[in-house]
Amino acid sequence: MTATTDVPDLAELERRAAERAAARAGGTDRLGGHIVCDGLVRIFKTDGIEVVALQGLDLVVDRGELLAIVGASGSGKSTLLNILSGLDVPTAGIARVAGVDLLAMSAKSRLRYRRHTVGFVWQQTARNLLPYLTARENVELPLRLARQRVDGRAGELLEMVGVGYCADRRPAEMSGGEQQRCAVAVAVANNPEVLFADEPTGELDEATAADVFGALRTINAELGVTIVVVTHDPQVATQVRRTVAIRDGRTASEVRRSARIADDGSHELHTEEYALLDRAGRMQLPASFVNTLELRERVKLNLEPDHIEIRPGSDGK
Template sequence: MTVTAQTPLVPDLAALHQRAAQRAAERAGGQDRLRGHIVCDGLVRIFKTEGVEVVALQGLDLVIDRGELVAIVGASGSGKSTLLNILSGLDTPTAGIARVADYDLLSLSAKRRLSYRRELVGFVWQQTGRNLLPYLTALENVELPMQLAGKRGGKARRERARELLDMVGVGYCADRRPGQLSGGEQQRVAVAVAVANDPEVLFADEPTGELDEATGAEVFAALRTINAELGVTIVVVTHDHAVATQVRRTVAIRDGRTASEVRRTARVDAEGNTELVSEEYAVLDRNGRMQLPAAFVDALSLKERVRLDLEPDHVQVRPGDRASDEREARA
């Protein structure tokens, strides 16, 4: 499926993506290290409660390159939050491969897991109250992670904190405590806190979930700026489709597996107009399996089995029920 739309966002999206890739290459020390910053292969997570097993992830595959800003979407219970908890080091997978940079998340010791969460990744929670200490100012909240990590002297920490607050558009909030900030301002300060120690990856769990559309757009603009200016790889779990359309790549999860991807590119037509072109793909796993979009299944009333025909340049999928077989025989 291809959808085109002309919008003022397009040049910014393309320019920011290009700048983010450049910054990521600088951080990585060269283009050869850009691929596969986050890799999941056959990832499984099973929860056991009172003798009942719940399979949250059922062999999920995912590759995110260094410097990408990716939105992960899915219905409640699809496994997207479980995936984020694993990648952020808050949970341990049951089986498969989960790797972020040089960290194997299945075999981390307690000490190395602490190092991973303190140095390599940052995190922004949905609940604004979980991201900031209420008795510290915005500036002090941003300084705190650097102080705990023993990074920079006092003056350098303060300068860096002010720089980050300015970068996310809330420099004017430096001397205010969280109770004096709006929800959107709190979340933008939280983004600055999350990248205070210059992590390679930033995870955000529904960062606009408690905000209205306009305020959510401001928070997401802050994430895009951080991605472009610092080259940080950013993974956002969201149900907000308005947010998901502002990234170059959206990954949909269904029933614990990656189901589809939407990739967006900026193209210039013959008349010189810039268009944002969106293309949706079904995800094919290493065993050749894919999930058909639910809308397609419903439209054709597909059940139990389907007919596959190999054509020279495509695969044809048709209903395989008895009624369709009888109609084909009469034809």
């Protein structure tokens, strides 16, 4: 008598692969975010030399979250944004946005992803708006390319970001802040699930930058779009509930902010900073802590009942 073995179909194989991926990432909950990066690696080769831009980066962003990513030049934040935007492909790891596996996309699906799933606002206004079109025409263009009904959506979006009065102006007739707010309207014209903004206020003064970030907050609140802002501007970073810092190609720390009611009934902003642990238990101490205590090479660790003590080494360095 010959035993028969059921051959798994494609759906079953995909389910098993998802379970294995979840197990590698520490469980299904870890992969439940709207944006998920797990063990993300990106290696570039230049003149025979390998440069590691991302070294096992982990990041989870919830649906509807407004998040800032900060980091020094060369930290890997721009590489991360290019991967999440579908403009680059990671060398290894897991990268998923709105349920889309960024490592498994074909060229055709990658184009569809950039057109419909995500939106972009770049620092350079020339990348956001066509100079020979009015603000309204710029917002309508993505709709027309997708063969969607235009109706009054362009006007509604321009009003939402506070530049409805610029509807019939070309970019050259607008200020830098007005151009960037129009760019936000263009980026969400196709109802993307996620909006990526790369230094959207980098070329603006403080007051104008506040207007642009106000437009991003409005879009986040009114449309429920998940927004990730990459910036080096500390003022921008303080306007979100969560700021993630990247250092040496890894997520190093994050700051969480929440409003609390003080004893006198007034509202106050409460801020807490966390170091991030990877699956191996590694973490990076904030650079300010390292510099203040002049930590070098090694530190002493003491396990207490409810915390861990970290002290300079015996030689004081």
